[in-house]
């Protein structure tokens with residue numbers, strides 16, 4: 495389940511050794527793209543920071559699972575932005591995203607990074623023709639993008655129409671990330687467990703005092719009180735890496751319901767799709783992707799496969815900036831809504847810009863304090879999903895536990911009158927856990943594609959042993975099941 499990127503890169507050898515500093519100007523929680531880029535911009539402006547990464551190396555979270563596309567083309571974006579926020583806001587967003595592409599080029603050049611950066615067109619495509627691409631083309635042009643409609647592509651299947659955005663970029667994200675991380679101060683294996691004002695506490699019992707704290711950890715945790723979980727939901731997507739495939743001349747994104755995202759990396763093709771709300775039951779995703787791969791690329795062979803998690807925001811724009819007006823020294827960066835490469839660069843520019851007193855021109859668009867009607871809708875939906883998750887916990891009565899699970903299967907079952915999460919791992923070992931998410935108590939679901947227990951409420955994920963794989967939960971699933979009315 496490891497991404498193709500990590501397999502190509504030797505272990506990170508630039509982590510800071512020795513004791514954590516007691517004080518720093520900026521503490522950055524999370525060593526993914528947002529974290530290391532923010533640290534780089536701060537360093538270039540003479541500001542001291544430390545990056546605290548819980549994993550064994552930077553980028554072990556979502557940044558190592560991205561497809562590495564850097565574009566101002568984010569699906570059907572600009573017609574909706576003009577409708578919801580006005581043309582001026584949409585133009586600002588287009589310009590900020592194009593600026594993010596230039597920023598990647600600038601950093602690669604400045605630091606002399608070898609990370610397979612290529613400038614290519616990014617194309618939307620459809621196999622229907624309902625006018626959506628024509629409307630998007632017109633909206634994109636109003637926003638200053640030289641978008642061009644095409645009837646032909648080099649995809650191995652027919653499309654009815656494609657919309658090409660010129661001079662976008664792709665790179666090997668993990669090479670880029672580690673190249674930047676080696677220029678800043680990163681402490682690996684440091685898990686922040688609590689943030690109290692300007693003090694960060696770690697699992698090891700260390701304490702760091704920081705003038706400012708940046709939560710660059712995918713889903714912001716540790717901030718209380720926080721309502722961010724009422725505004726975000728998570729989506730799981732599946733990526734298949736196929737070897738031996740002729741490189742495509744562009745990056746592609748299908749706008750139809752079953753559309754695929756495609757990009758080449760040399761003779762390796764990344765095929766992404768089958769997205770669903772994290773924790774929802776779904777048809778076998780890798781099996782479906784492999785079927786599409788056999789149909790379109792019969793010459794290819796599967797090199798590896800993995801799943802990615804994305805935080806989706808209420809209006810499709812990231813949440814970046816001070817977490818609340820009461821805590822201007824706590825910054826969050828989340829909700830990149832599947833376009834994390836561009837979003838991470840913008841987030842780093844916005845947060846570093848705010849800290850050094852040079853605000854980014856698009857920062858107001860991404861402010862966590864913004865209020866929109868879609869925020870009300872998102873909050874209502876999240877409350878509904880949490881109620882549904884609790885409803886399943888309280889009222890769903892599963893069958894008695896079966897010992898006949900095959901490796902890679904899981905079930906919610908009754909054992910001695912108590913609900914349990916029961917699975918058998920690929921080595922054949924059985925696991926029994928308490929099936930209630932440690933974030934807010936919703937009942938989890940087994941995902942046979944990722945061999946994990948996923949929460950449908952806000953997207954926390956747990957391994958078959960109960961370990962936290964993805965926030966907002968921070969505590970593992972208990973190995974001691976108890977009655978379902980108990981608190982999480």
Ligand code: FES
Nearest residue numbers: 931933934949952
């Ligand atoms: Fe919130 Fe599970 S992620 S209850």
